[in-house]
Amino acid sequence: MRSQTIATGGDRSMHGPLSTAWLATGRTLAPPGASLPVPTATDRDVWDPSVVDPATLSRIRDRALASRGTPWAAPLGHLFARYFRDGDRAVYEQAIYDRQDRLTRAAIMAAVTREPEWLDEVTDGVVLLCEQSTWCWPAHDDTYTRHGSMLPTADDPFLDLGAGEVAGQLAWLDHLLGEQLDAYVPGLRARIRLEADRRVFTPFEQRRDWHWLGLDGDVHNWNPWIHGNVLTGALQLVASPGRRAALVDLIVEGLDRYVASLPADGAIDEGYAYWWNGACRLLEAAELLADASGADVPWSTFAAVVAFPHRMHLGGDWYLNHADGPARPPREQPWAALHRMALRIGDPAATAHAAVHRDHSSPVADERQGFGRLLQALTSPAWLAATPPSPTPPADMWFASTQVMLARAGRLALAVKGGHNGEHHNHNDVGSVVVALGGVPVVVDPGRPTYTAQTFGPRRYEIWTMQSTWHSTVSIGGVAQGHGRGFAASEAASERCGSYHEMVLNVKDAYPAAGIHRWLRTARLSRSPETVTLRDSWDLDPSLTGSVIHLVLAGAVTLAPGRAEVTALDGAGTLLISWDPAGTSAALLPRTLDDPMLSDVWGARLTRLDIDVSGLGPIGTLELTLKEQR
Known part of the structure; x- marks a missing residue:
């Protein structure tokens, strides 16, 4: 894959596999509301409480009820500044994660129960995110180097992993609950679009110096992670067909830059732990592109990439680790995503490796993995029906x-x-x-x-x-x-x-x-x-x-x-x-x-x-x- 020539700097003569597939569609997209591959909450055949996976619903309900009525986590200013003072980033980021996880649980409960109390919880969570000074994580923000500020510079937002994650989460939420929100709290969806535009879409269009674009030849896992979330947001939250298509142009160009960096043997130099937020993010973005545009993605191109997690397995929860990855990563990985990709590509060993983790007495996914991943796991018939097979020993x-x-x-x-x-x-x-x-x-x-x-x-x-x-x-x-x-x-x-x-x-x-x-x-x-x-x-x-x-x-x-x-x-x-x-x-x-x-x-x-x-x-x-x- 490294031999492909990928255009840079906005050149539309794109030659990578995703760009080629996208251009072959005539740059056409399904409209907002029909672009994301998850049924909305109006589809009761999917979201009725009697239908939703009981183990997942039980855990989400318990956690959601435990937090409802308590103060929301507060990503305070001094915690953001602390990164620049003493290097600590974890306390601020934990508050962000807690806030987003709580909103995810509330949105699931609103979709399942349709109760006003949960829509109130969703409203509060969305408004808190929209009023947050920044969606960027402190370790990534260039506010100090560009402005000499230890606090977010609100009129110069930095588009990083955190900002992409919030935009993606709000897009999935808007898709799932749009009709309910329009009826219950008019104006909330407009606020989502305003904030996503000024914090994500406009900066993405106007700034081309983001290091994660890979224009300098150094392409890493931020590229597909952010591009995939911008794609999710653009598909749901951007109304203008011309602008949506132009955004997708930039997105597939960037994704193909990452594709071109992947070796033919599928190895990830960041190791197994980073596969989930690198190569897997690429595959998920390619899947969104295919679903929204009908693009004929050449899935066989990614066969070695999909096989990588299984090939790194040592036994039980242990994996061969390189770089910053742990040898025993959290067991709760987005296995449903790997399962879907392995089925698309036709890799029985990778499919079985994912299915080994499908325990029908446990949730199908964890909210910490991201709202979109949870929604897709909850609504994937193949994943819901998967049964753990005998594991396939990896080859040398x-x-x-x-x-x-x-x-x-x-x-x-x-x-x-x-x-x-x-x-x-x-x-x-x-x-x-x-x-x-x-x-x-x-x-x-x-x-x-x-x-x-x-x-x-x-x-x-x-x-x-x-x-x-x-x-x-x-x-x-x-x-x-x-x-x-x-x-x-x-x-x-x-x-x-x-x-x-x-x-x-x-x-x-x-x-x-x-x-x-x-x-x-x-x-x-x-x-x-x-x-x-x-x-x-x-x-x-x-x-x-x-x-x-x-x-x-x-x-x-x-x-x-x-x-x-x-x-x-x-x-x-x-x-x-x-x-x-x-x-x-x-x-x-x-x-x-x-x-x-x-x-x-x-x-x-x-x-x-x-x-x-x-x-x-x-x-x-x-x-x-x-x-x-x-």
């Missing part, structure tokens, strides 16, 4: 585009990452390995702590989870990896045969130290017997001393000469790690976890095993063997 994978190998053999799995240290949401992790036992990571990538101003600032790599020393990599001559695209793996290759799958790469260029002639890392998963072998071979200048091989471990760790044992999390078993030469010095360094983004995944601590190979000389080899201790 080699993603040449990101230099990631993931191999499986019985109860062991091995992942190795090459790539470079300028990837999106990058951690300095060239050459890192992950080993899972029974689907549970034991040699791990820690993930990331709670986002703050430091996370995406110049001091990002002072955060310990972003450093190569806290990934299962090496320190060469006492030096950690550098950050930036130039710090990369070379000679990366993957070989698979009947008895093993291995990856070989040279990591020397990932380090800023001089005198590294070569550091070759070979990681192999053998199938009989099930064993992981990690071999490091080096050729260094004799002046480089203090080289250490790091393994970051989750679980209870004991150390003995030449070996370590790790009792894995979740009762998955025990992993035995041994090395040759056995007399090489080794030590354990525990790390207490006090951030819930980490402790909720790994528990109270991680432990780093450091094997000092300096005594083996400037030219040497150390081989580690990892296998289950039965």
Whole structure:
């Protein structure tokens, strides 16, 4: 997909798959009210309380009743300014999320019950959003750099993920409840349109310097996430046919820029966790375009993209994580969206992987995933009827585009990452390995702590989870990896045969130290017997001393000469790690976890095993063997 030529800067000679499909329709769209693929609340065959999925309705009703009559969450000014003072963004953003989630629940209750009390709740929530100083999240707003202000600049709104999410939510709400709102509170829908226009549509048309457009060649997950929400809003809230079509022109042009950035193997350099708000957002936007315009979207183009979540699965709730993603992300993902896309493309394994998460005693979706996603899950006959099948074991994978190998053999799995240290949401992790036992990571990538101003600032790599020393990599001559695209793996290759799958790469260029002639890392998963072998071979200048091989471990760790044992999390078993030469010095360094983004995944601590190979000389080899201790 990277070979496609995508026009930029408003050039309508669009050549990507979505642009081509859109132009073939003659740029025609169904009118507002008929463009979004969800029945409105007037359709009682869908929204009568006796019909709506009972588990979902029960949870939404309970939560909605618990909050009704209480004060709404308040995203206060000093909380917004706090981001610029001390870097905290979470408290303000949590108030925003709580406000939007409460409005989503009220809208569902209004659609189901048609009771005035719920329409009052909807009215209050909509007006609060419309009177909010900004829809932008503080970490994204350029109010300080452009205006020197720590508070939102109301007449210069920034279109970010947060603003897009509010516009999308209000568009879905307007579509679902429009007739009721016109009868009960005339004027509310006009206010929605006014605010969406001045905060989203007009800035989207007039400013072309948004970094997430990808006009500079750097395309990331903001692109489809925001474009998809702007598309939702334009389809429902913009009355002028000419303006709607012009907005869709810009949207599909931008989406195709993201399509062009996707590699043919479907890999996402931001990892599994960001698939849901990157590639999945693209697929959902393509689906909206097809439904609203009749565009013949070439779904087969996205087959590898749809397969990615299943291919990253280790077992249970565990996934291979890269970059800022957690190894155990929240179970409540928008599985209904993946299920729809997998059915469209005809991928039985991806369809089954999504359907495994369809528990008929649990809600079909969670409101935190977004109003549109909840509505579509609630009204998708295929998702409502889906039954959990026996899971399909994923195949071994080699993603040449990101230099990631993931191999499986019985109860062991091995992942190795090459790539470079300028990837999106990058951690300095060239050459890192992950080993899972029974689907549970034991040699791990820690993930990331709670986002703050430091996370995406110049001091990002002072955060310990972003450093190569806290990934299962090496320190060469006492030096950690550098950050930036130039710090990369070379000679990366993957070989698979009947008895093993291995990856070989040279990591020397990932380090800023001089005198590294070569550091070759070979990681192999053998199938009989099930064993992981990690071999490091080096050729260094004799002046480089203090080289250490790091393994970051989750679980209870004991150390003995030449070996370590790790009792894995979740009762998955025990992993035995041994090395040759056995007399090489080794030590354990525990790390207490006090951030819930980490402790909720790994528990109270991680432990780093450091094997000092300096005594083996400037030219040497150390081989580690990892296998289950039965």
